[in-house]
Structures are given as C-alpha cells and as structure tokens.
Amino acid sequence: MIRWFNLPKDDLLRGLLLPDPGTPLTPEAAQNLALAVALRGLGAVSPNPLVGAVMVDSGHRFVGAAAHERLGGLHAEGHLLSQLLHELPEAGFKAKLAGARLYVTLEPCAHEGRTPSCAKALAASGIREVIYGVTDPNPLVSGKGSEILRGAGINAVDASSHSDFKLWSAACQDLAGIFLHNISTGRMFTGLKIAASLDGVVAFEGDRRVWITGERARAYGHYLRMAYDAIGVGAGTVLADHPRLNVRHPFLTDSAMTRTPRRVVFDPGGRALEFALGGAGVPLVTEEPATTIWLVAGRNGKAGTKADGKSAVTPDLIGRGEARGIKVVAIPVEPISGRFMWSEVDGALQTLGVRSLLLEGGPGLYASALGEGDVRTRPALNKIHLFQSPQILGDRSPSGAKALRWTAATSPQHVIRQDRIQLFQLDGDWGFEIPVETQT
Numbered sequence: 001m002i003r004w005f006n007l008p009k010d011d012l013l014r015g016l017l018l019p020d021p022g023t024p025l026t027p028e029a030a031q032n033l034a035l036a037v038a039l040r041g042l043g044a045v046s047p048n049p050l051v052g053a054v055m056v057d058s059g060h061r062f063v064g065a066a067a068h069e070r071l072g073g074l075h076a077e078g079h080l081l082s083q084l085l086h087e088l089p090e091a092g093f094k095a096k097l098a099g100a101r102l103y104v105t106l107e108p109c110a111h112e113g114r115t116p117s118c119a120k121a122l123a124a125s126g127i128r129e130v131i132y133g134v135t136d137p138n139p140l141v142s143g144k145g146s147e148i149l150r151g152a153g154i155n156a157v158d159a160s161s162h163s164d165f166k167l168w169s170a171a172c173q174d175l176a177g178i179f180l181h182n183i184s185t186g187r188m189f190t191g192l193k194i195a196a197s198l199d200g201v202v203a204f205e206g207d208r209r210v211w212i213t214g215e216r217a218r219a220y221g222h223y224l225r226m227a228y229d230a231i232g233v234g235a236g237t238v239l240a241d242h243p244r245l246n247v248r249h250p251f252l253t254d255s256a257m258t259r260t261p262r263r264v265v266f267d268p269g270g271r272a273l274e275f276a277l278g279g280a281g282v283p284l285v286t287e288e289p290a291t292t293i294w295l296v297a298g299r300n301g302k303a304g305t306k307a308d309g310k311s312a313v314t315p316d317l318i319g320r321g322e323a324r325g326i327k328v329v330a331i332p333v334e335p336i337s338g339r340f341m342w343s344e345v346d347g348a349l350q351t352l353g354v355r356s357l358l359l360e361g362g363p364g365l366y367a368s369a370l371g372e373g374d375v376r377t378r379p380a381l382n383k384i385h386l387f388q389s390p391q392i393l394g395d396r397s398p399s400g401a402k403a404l405r406w407t408a409a410t411s412p413q414h415v416i417r418q419d420r421i422q423l424f425q426l427d428g429d430w431g432f433e434i435p436v437e438t439q440t
Helices: 027-041 077-086 092-095 118-123 142-149 163-175 175-183 215-227 235-241 271-275 314-321 342-351 363-371
Strands: 052-056 062-067 101-102 127-130 155-158 189-196 231-233 261-268 292-298 327-332 356-359 385-386 414-416 421-425 429-439
Touching: 027 052, 027 062, 027 077, 027 101, 027 163, 052 077, 062 077, 077 092, 077 101, 077 118, 077 421, 118 142, 142 155, 163 175, 175 189, 189 363, 215 356, 215 385, 215 421, 215 429, 231 235, 231 363, 235 261, 235 271, 235 363, 271 314, 292 314, 292 342, 314 327, 327 342, 356 363
Parallel strands: 101 127, 127 155, 189 356, 189 385, 231 261, 231 356, 261 292, 292 327
Antiparallel strands: 052 062, 052 101, 385 429, 414 429, 421 429
C-alpha cells in the first residue's frame, strides 16, 4: 500500500528512520521510503522540487536513501551516490551497484546546473534499473534523462506508464505539485488554508484569537508553512492578531524545518503598515523583518500616485517600512474595489523568488479567493487546505466571516478536482486537501 494519500504528510517525517543496509524491502516499501525521505527538503529547495531516492540491490535489499535537501546541494541521486562512495571502497561500490535498482520520485536531470547531471552519474554507476515517478517537464530534462540512462544500457521505467507503479506515480506528482505547476504554467502555486467550524465559522465574535481547531490540526498548519515559500495574510489579520507567521511544529524540530518562511501582507491602503511602524510591536516588523513582503497600493507599480480613485500609499510610508528592513512593494489595484490585480501580485512575488504562496486569512482574503469581486483580483487557487472542527458556532462569528460561501460567479473559474480530494483525521478535527483548477 502506498502511504501518501489520505494521511497527514508530517506523520511520514515523524521518527523517520532508514532501514539497516541489507534489510529486505518490498517494492512498495521502497516507494514509500522515497516519498518520505523527499520531505527532508521541505522549505529548503525551492524553486527546485522535493525529490527522494531509494536504492536496493539485486535481491531487493536496502542499499541507501537520500533526498535533495538544500538549494545548490546535490540532487537526491547524486547525494545517494556520494554517500555510498564515502561509505564503501571503490570495489565495494561497483559490486554493490551491479544489478541494483533505484526508485526516484522525479526523472533524473540531464543538464549541468548548480550540480552535475544525475542521469550521467547514474549511467556511469553500473546500476541496472531506474524507476522514476514523474517525467520532469523542464525542457532541459524532459525525456533526456531517461535517454541518457537507456543509452548506457540501464532500464529506465516511467512509473506513470506502468500499471504496477500508477499509484506511486500519482503520489510523486502530488509531492512535486508546486514545481510541476511552476514549470508548466509559469505561474505561482497558490494555496488557501481555512480553519472552520462545521457550519463554516472562521472567527469568534469579539475574539478572533480563540482556536476553532485542536492542537493536531494547528500542527499540520505549521507543516504547511514549511511546504510553501511564503505565507499571506490581509491587513485586518495583522491589526487584530499580530501574527508571527513562522514555523512552530511540535514534533518536527530539526533546525532545517523551523525556518521562517517569507511573510506577505496584503495591505492596499497601508493602514496595517502604518500601525506596525508606529511601535505596536507587530512581529512581522520586529522579528526577522527581512522575511516580510508588504504589498501596498500603487499605480503601474509606483507609490504616491492615484489608483483611479483609490489613493496609493505615500513614498514616505514605503521608505519608513524599508528602513525597518522589510520589503514594501507597490502593486496596481482594481479601480472600484481597490483590491490588488492578481497577475501583478503573481509577477511581483515571483520576482522576489516566491514560487508558492499559502493564504491564511482573514475573511477578506477568503472572500476574494472564493469568488467575491472582480475576476482579475481573485487569487488563482491551486489547492484548498481545509481544517474542519465538529463544532457548530452558529451566529457567534463576525459579519461576513463564513469561509465556505462560494459565489456563483466563481464556479466557471474554479473547478474542484473531486477525484483527487484527500481526507484525513487530525485527532478531533478533519483535514481536507482539495485540488482546484483555475480556468483562465
């Protein structure tokens, strides 16, 4: 059984231990291990994909496993070969790899970039077979890696075209989903995280800091922060909650997995920025300000101009923000609503290295993402992460704070892939992973 779908992914990392060399592995066990090991690169390899590799010998006994763990570091296959060369004498290395099989979640790269070509390294290794989960859509790689392997007499198997590996291939596609989306569309991958009661309430009246979901669901929310390049919130959330937007996962405490992601504030009028700079002790300014990107209204990307009836923020406010170490970016807004044009948001954030963005709230961002307003200002959603509590909170929420109210206008734009929804239990709450296709 492939252990990926319908379970919280942070459980795959909890207490992850590699088998002892020589331990017999079933094909599914090797595939599961490749998926789990790949998660060691969370938050550290973007814009590259998460990739895991597992090698077994001719008797399908465990030889080694590795991941692509940091940008600029060796890819999973190269990392694994390097480990084995270090651990084994040259003669032992050749003997161990003779007749071996490699399971790797993405097609080995064919080109030389920050690191050597993995396909060429494997071609010279003496390995017998490589089974890869997904063909790399990068034009520099796509199909070329497998060609190099086959040219060296290695059996290169595309798992997506083989009935024995179809489920694993689907899991590998999900694992590399952000990268595959970036490469195939050129757009940023956008997720929406919602924590809601059974009747859709996302905040208590008079106290937006009361938790609706339990500790396990909140822990998974911190896992998601590791999985995305940046976390986005609206101005109202900054004013009401003073969020830190960092990673505080209770059982994933490796230093590589507790980094602060980029923090993005949607603040067209600059009111939250003015408040934060006024000595209010807002963590987005006082804690690691270099990770914060503040989006404010401008016309043609410039501050201090009129945005068709909506006042843009002043250059003075932007200068004060940047003097505190944060990045303040002026983004054009839609004339009537004053909301940011999403294509401009996408372009500005990608210029700053953000390839994936998780929207965390509040209700204003939820409403925009779920269909309210001009189509040009709607976030182009790719996945909804819904955490649902069994509580029924009725009318105890602020006006307009119902998260699960999709407008009719959004239905032609957002299409939920019902065949790919994942559902899992998080103690007393439920987690949903809901893929969304945005029609343009």
